[in-house]
Amino acid sequence: QKEVEQNSGPLSVPEGAIASLNCTYSDRGSQSFFWYRQYSGKSPELIMSIYSNGDKEDGRFTAQLNKASQYVSLLIRDSQPSDSATYLCAVNMISFSGSARQLTFGSGTQLTVLP
Amino acid sequence: EAQVTQNPRYLITVTGKKLTVTCSQNMNHEYMSWYRQDPGLGLRQIYYSMNVEVTDKGDVPEGYKVSRKEKRNFPLILESPSPNQTSLYFCASSESSTQYFGPGTRLTVL
Numbered sequence: 001q002k003e004v005e006q007n008s009g010p011l012s013v014p015e016g017a018i019a020s021l022n023c024t025y026s027d028r029g030s031q032s033f034f035w036y037r038q039y040s041g042k043s044p045e046l047i048m049s050i051y052s053n054g055d056k057e058d059g060r061f062t063a064q065l066n067k068a069s070q071y072v073s074l075l076i077r078d079s080q081p082s083d084s085a086t087y088l089c090a091v092n093m094i095s096f097s098g099s100a101r102q103l104t105f106g107s108g109t110q111l112t113v114l115p
Numbered sequence: 116e117a118q119v120t121q122n123p124r125y126l127i128t129v130t131g132k133k134l135t136v137t138c139s140q141n142m143n144h145e146y147m148s149w150y151r152q153d154p155g156l157g158l159r160q161i162y163y164s165m166n167v168e169v170t171d172k173g174d175v176p177e178g179y180k181v182s183r184k185e186k187r188n189f190p191l192i193l194e195s196p197s198p199n200q201t202s203l204y205f206c207a208s209s210e211s212s213t214q215y216f217g218p219g220t221r222l223t224v225l
Contacts, residue, residue, distance in 0.1 A: 008155070034213070043205055043216035044158070088157065102148070102173065103214060107157035 004091050006106035014114050019076040021109050023089030026070070032092035033065055033072045038108065039085045048074060079113040086110045117142045119217035121206050127223045128196055136191045136220050138206030146209045147189040148173065149181065151202040152219075158205065164189055196224040 003026040013019045021035075032051055036044035050056045050063040050072065062075040072091075076083055089106040119140045128134055140147065148163035150173075160173030164183040178200055180192040189208075193200060201224050207214040 041219075043219050045216070046213055049213065090158075102160055102163055104160075104174075105150075105158040107155060 004089055004104050004106040006087075006089050006109050008107055009110040010112055011109055012112045012114055013079050015079060015081060017079050017113075019079045019083065019111055019113070021074040021076075021087050021089075021111065023072045023074075023091075023106055024070055025072070025089075025091045025093075025104075027091070027093045028067075028070065030067075030070075030091045030093050033063070034090040034103070035061075035063060035072075035074045036088040036090060036105075037085045038088060044088055076111075079111075081113045081115050084112050117215070119206055119208050119215055121204075121217040121220050123220060124218060125221050127225065129225050130197055131195050134193050134196060134222075136193075136204060136206075136222070138189045138191065138217060139187050140189075140206075140208040140215070141187065142208060142210070142215070143186065144208040144210050144215075145186070147183070148207050148209075148214070149179070149189070149191045150205045150207065151175065151200075152205060153202050161191070161204075196222075198224050200224050 006023050035048040037047050038044045048063040050065045053065050056063045060077045064073045086108040088108045090103045093104045122137045145166045149161040150158045152158050159175045161179050162173050162181040164170045170181050204220045206217040
């Protein structure tokens with residue numbers, strides 16, 4: 001079964017600290033990796049995408065991908081209370097029919113940034 | 116404004132009463148999908164569509180139907196809803212691998 005796994009948390013960090021969110025996936029053929037942020041009662045919004053091994057930085061966010069270890073992470077520097085949300089890892093995996101690629105989501109990690 | 120819309124946003128219904136949740140996007144995307152979100156289980160794909168008249172099952176299709184007669188619309192149909200379909204539903208559309216989500220529909224089946 002194709003799986004994406006995340007620690008559910010909750011993860012609490014003090015304001016200004018680095019928050020580290022981790023995700024592992026089972027399908028070695030996966031090509032595209034995404035991090036979504038979801039505030040309570042709202043829809044997921046894309047914050048980072050990464051396609052090749054290494055780091056990708058965007059403002060306070062850094063996504064890290066290691067395909068050999070089947071591991072993707074998200075670092076949030078200088079965490080702010082407004083970063084408090086659930087972070088969803090999503091991976092493009094081949095569907096069971098093999099006819100299309102689709103996103104498989106992890107269950108999410110709840111992050112709380114304490115003032 | 117580029118957006119995905121869903122209606123209704125909230126719905127309380129009873130077991131067995133057929134319902135339809137509409138989804139529409141104005142971005143001319145070919146790919147659309149439906150997800151349900153339950154506590155501890157994350158987002159699970161119900162059905163997806165790669166284009167008009169092309170649909171396929173996702174991970175949890177039982178009890179649901181979809182249709183894609185127009186590119187912009189992708190309704191989700193529950194022919195005979197049951198309490199285990201109480202959930203938060205999201206429609207999404209995408210052009211490549213990036214999906215844009217609608218605001219969600221919170222469904223309660225009594």
